[in-house]
Amino acid sequence: MKRIRVAVAGLGIIARTVHLPLLRRRDDLFEIVALADMSPSRVAQVGERYGVEPSRRYTDAARMVTDGGCDGLLLATSGSHGELAAAALHAGLPVLCEKPLAYTLAEAGRLAASSTGALMVGYMKQYDPAVVEAARLLADLGGAQAVHAVEVTVLHPSGDRQLRFANLPAAPGDVPATTAARLAAADRALLDTAVGTDPGARTLYQILINSISHDLSLLRLFTGPPATVDHVATWPLPDGPAEPSVEISGRLPGGARYGIRWLHLPDYPAYRETVTVHHARGSLELVFPSPYLLNAPTTLTVVDEHGGGERRAAFRSVSEAFEEELVAFHAMVTAGVVPLTGIAEGAADIRTSQQVIRRYGELTGAAIGGEAESR
Structure with a gap:
């Protein structure tokens, strides 16, 4: 190769x-x-x-x-x-x-x-072996039309807590102040263009495009992007950091429902993400470890009926999702293989995130501007 x-x-x-x-x-x-x-x-x-x-x-x-x-x-x-x-x-x-x-x-x-x-x-979660297996099993069940509901829960500790194992050196202090200021100003201007100036909307949008976007990518893979955003809520920990927890729900293509709960818990002992796809005859449950732990397996638990009772079967692979993603990048470069998420799909996640912001404004009275105002 x-x-x-x-x-x-x-x-x-x-x-x-x-x-x-x-x-x-x-x-x-x-x-x-x-x-x-x-x-x-x-x-x-x-x-x-x-x-x-x-x-x-x-x-x-x-x-x-x-x-x-x-x-x-x-x-x-x-x-x-x-x-x-x-x-x-x-x-x-x-x-x-x-x-x-x-x-x-x-x-x-x-x-x-x-x-x-x-x-x-x-x-990278789209390339996780457990996700690939879940998508294969869902296709055998009838694909997106078989889905009744998708539930997502993310327990999100602080970055420091997730990275204690890595022993990373302290951030360098030699980034030119003028360069950092210029880039920060450019990002602020882009946020203005995306969602306007409301602080709560801007914070929520950054959580969406930087973290919850992974869950939106899995929804796209399994069912297609959300058809509606019906409910949005944010709430902080008592005496906690400014970055809140987030709850989103709505309808998926074909009438199924989704719910995402992204819980910002800085002192939680470990990152944990659970994505469960429910269908008429059982469930496909994915449990992801911290994304920074290489070759830590994601567990897929398949729940179905067997012999008149419940059967639970687990699938695990230590093949690294990020490595599989790099292999897919190599295939795109050398053989023109179309990636699971290209520009059009990435834009769909931006569009969904802006729909969330618009609904947030409708429910809270926050003044939404920019592109999200018309989503």
Whole structure:
């Protein structure tokens, strides 16, 4: 199989704990040839660790894209990815883009209008072996039309608690203040365009596009995107952090119902996510561990009737979802294999997130602006 040259933009937590180690593990498929990060010390340190020559270490990701010399871009910078993804596609580079694809539908529209390049959104859960097996079993049952309800519960501790095992160094202090301020201002402007200026709506939107988007991707895989958003609620912990918990429910295509409860519990002992698909004759229950723990199995429990009683069968695989995602990216680059989530599907998740914000405004009286006002 062809070995492709990969440039990595953004050396934050997900790149250092997941993507870079897996790219090295799969050096039969990938060669890391360039790195970019706003921190000069971080890009130097990571460059040394992964053997990237000094001339291919950048503090400007756009310059890295312009310089070329690679076959694909892994995009893991903070904030919206719309501008840099568009530059890469314009240069003919295939992109594996961490979520969020973008903050606005306008950005997604510009990506869709690009005449060259291919893009895959990094929803690794879609490539999890347990999810693949659940999708196969659901297809045997009749597909989306067999679904009666989908229930999602996410127990979300703080990032520090999820990453205690990783022993990551403290954040570097050498990011230029002017660069950080410019990027923060650009993201604020994009949030204005997406949902307006209400603080509660902006916080909820960032939870949606940065975390709940994974659950929206699973709904799309199993049933198609939500047809309606009927209920939205947010509530904080007593004396807790500003970021609230979130509850969303509505109708799926074909009349089934969904419910998502994303609980922000900073001191909860471990991340846990449960996605249960109920059908007339049983259930498919997926339990996901922390996404940062490589090769920790997701458990699929199949509940059905057998011999007049309940039967529960478990499926587990230690094949890593992020690694399977990278293999799919390689197939997209080398063979044109269509990813499970491309630009159109990523835009659908942005659209659903904006529908949630609009409904939030209707129920709470919050002043919703931007694109979400018309969703």
